[in-house]
Amino acid sequence: MTLQNTDRVQTTHVGSLPRTPRLLEANRQHAQSAITFEQLTDELAAGVEDVVRRQRETGVDVVNDGEYGHTMSSAVDYGAWWNYSFSRLGGLTPTDEDRWASTERRRSSPGHVVLTSFPDRRDRERFREAYEDPTSGILTGRSSTTQPKITGPLTYTGQEAVASDVRNLKAAMAATGAETGFVAALSPGSCARVTNEYYRTDEELVYACADAMREEYLAITAAGLIVQIDDPSIAESWDQVNPEPTVEDYLAFTRLRVEALNHALRGIPEEQVRFHLCWGSWHGPHTTDLELKHLVDLMLTINAGGYTFEGASARHAHEWKVWKEHPLPEGRVIIPGVVSHSTNVVEHPELVADRIEQFAAVVGRENVVASTDCGLGGRLHPQIAWAKLESLTAGARLASERLFG
Incomplete structure (x- = not known):
C-alpha cells in the first residue's frame, strides 16, 4: 500500500459526509431503543454502499464510509467525530453537560495548561x-448533545461497532471497485478532553485513552484499511486555554498527546496511518487559531504516512508556504484541504488546481493528495457538500494534466 501519487494527483476527503434523512431517522430510533443494533446495522450497510458508490462516481480515489457508523445527532452536527467514542468506551458515566453550551470557566497557570468549555474560548x-446572535450563522441549527465524565478505568467496548464499520466499508469497496479505503478514529488527545474524575495525572489519563483507542486502530488496520486519526485537539485546544499560554507551554502540553498517540500506533505500518489536524469545524472567525508554523514540526513526529490539514480555509490558505521551511520526511505525503467546509461557496476547479500546484511545487507532485479541510457532513447542506467534492476532483484532474502531462 502506498499513499504517493504515480501518474496523477489522487483525491480523498477528511471523512464525514452528509447522512441521508433515512439514516438520521434510524439513528434517532436506535437512540430511543425503537430499533435494535442489528436493524441499525442493516441500514448502515445499505447506506455505506450508497455513499461509497457516490464517492467513486464523483471521482474520489481514497474512499471511506462517510463516518456513517459515527452517529450524528441531527443534520447539523459539529461533534460526531468525538461523540461517537462515548458508546465505545467503558469507564464513563453520562452527565447532562453540553461543553458547547456550558458556562464553566477554568483558568490556566504558568506552565500548566487547562482546557475550558466552548463558551470560554478566546475567539468566542x-x-x-456574533456568537450569541442566532442570525449570525455560527453554530446555528446544532442539537444539544451531552458528554460523559470518566469515573473508572477506561476500556474499549466498541468491538462490535468497529467490526461493523470495517465490514460495511470493505463490502462497499468490493461492490464498487474501490481499491483504497480509510476509517476515521478518535485520537488519544481528543479522547482525553472529557471531564476526568478517576485518573490522578494528565499523563495517566492520556495514556489510558491511548491504550483503549489502540484497539480500534488495530481493528481497522488488521482489515487492510487505513486508519485516519482525528485529532483537532493538537491545534484547536490552543483556543480553549485561558489565559493564553506561551507557545512553549502549549507545545509541552501537546507533546504528551503526540507521544501517547505514537504509543498507540506502535507496530502499525505508517502507510496505514494518516493524521488529521484542524482548528475546529464550527463556522466562527477563528482569529485566535495557532499558526501551523508552530505545530508542523511536532506533527511530523507522528508515525503516519500522511498528514491532512486545512489548506483552503480563509484563515489558513496562506500556510502552504510553511512547507518551504519544514521539509516533508521521505516517503510521506501531505493531504491538504483544497476545498473548505467553512463556506457555502463552491471553489472553482481552477482555484483547486492552483492550490494543488502550490503544494506540489514545494513538496513534489508525488507527495500531494488533494482533500477537504475537514468533514463536510453535518457542516454543509448535502447538495453543496457533494458539489465541493465534484469541484475537488475536477481541479485534481486539471492539476494532474499540468503536473504529469
Missing part, C-alpha cells in the same frame, strides 16, 4: 455578540 470572547 472576542466575538461574543
Whole structure:
C-alpha cells in the first residue's frame, strides 16, 4: 500500500459526509431503543454502499464510509467525530453537560495548561455578540448533545461497532471497485478532553485513552484499511486555554498527546496511518487559531504516512508556504484541504488546481493528495457538500494534466 501519487494527483476527503434523512431517522430510533443494533446495522450497510458508490462516481480515489457508523445527532452536527467514542468506551458515566453550551470557566497557570468549555474560548470572547446572535450563522441549527465524565478505568467496548464499520466499508469497496479505503478514529488527545474524575495525572489519563483507542486502530488496520486519526485537539485546544499560554507551554502540553498517540500506533505500518489536524469545524472567525508554523514540526513526529490539514480555509490558505521551511520526511505525503467546509461557496476547479500546484511545487507532485479541510457532513447542506467534492476532483484532474502531462 502506498499513499504517493504515480501518474496523477489522487483525491480523498477528511471523512464525514452528509447522512441521508433515512439514516438520521434510524439513528434517532436506535437512540430511543425503537430499533435494535442489528436493524441499525442493516441500514448502515445499505447506506455505506450508497455513499461509497457516490464517492467513486464523483471521482474520489481514497474512499471511506462517510463516518456513517459515527452517529450524528441531527443534520447539523459539529461533534460526531468525538461523540461517537462515548458508546465505545467503558469507564464513563453520562452527565447532562453540553461543553458547547456550558458556562464553566477554568483558568490556566504558568506552565500548566487547562482546557475550558466552548463558551470560554478566546475567539468566542472576542466575538461574543456574533456568537450569541442566532442570525449570525455560527453554530446555528446544532442539537444539544451531552458528554460523559470518566469515573473508572477506561476500556474499549466498541468491538462490535468497529467490526461493523470495517465490514460495511470493505463490502462497499468490493461492490464498487474501490481499491483504497480509510476509517476515521478518535485520537488519544481528543479522547482525553472529557471531564476526568478517576485518573490522578494528565499523563495517566492520556495514556489510558491511548491504550483503549489502540484497539480500534488495530481493528481497522488488521482489515487492510487505513486508519485516519482525528485529532483537532493538537491545534484547536490552543483556543480553549485561558489565559493564553506561551507557545512553549502549549507545545509541552501537546507533546504528551503526540507521544501517547505514537504509543498507540506502535507496530502499525505508517502507510496505514494518516493524521488529521484542524482548528475546529464550527463556522466562527477563528482569529485566535495557532499558526501551523508552530505545530508542523511536532506533527511530523507522528508515525503516519500522511498528514491532512486545512489548506483552503480563509484563515489558513496562506500556510502552504510553511512547507518551504519544514521539509516533508521521505516517503510521506501531505493531504491538504483544497476545498473548505467553512463556506457555502463552491471553489472553482481552477482555484483547486492552483492550490494543488502550490503544494506540489514545494513538496513534489508525488507527495500531494488533494482533500477537504475537514468533514463536510453535518457542516454543509448535502447538495453543496457533494458539489465541493465534484469541484475537488475536477481541479485534481486539471492539476494532474499540468503536473504529469
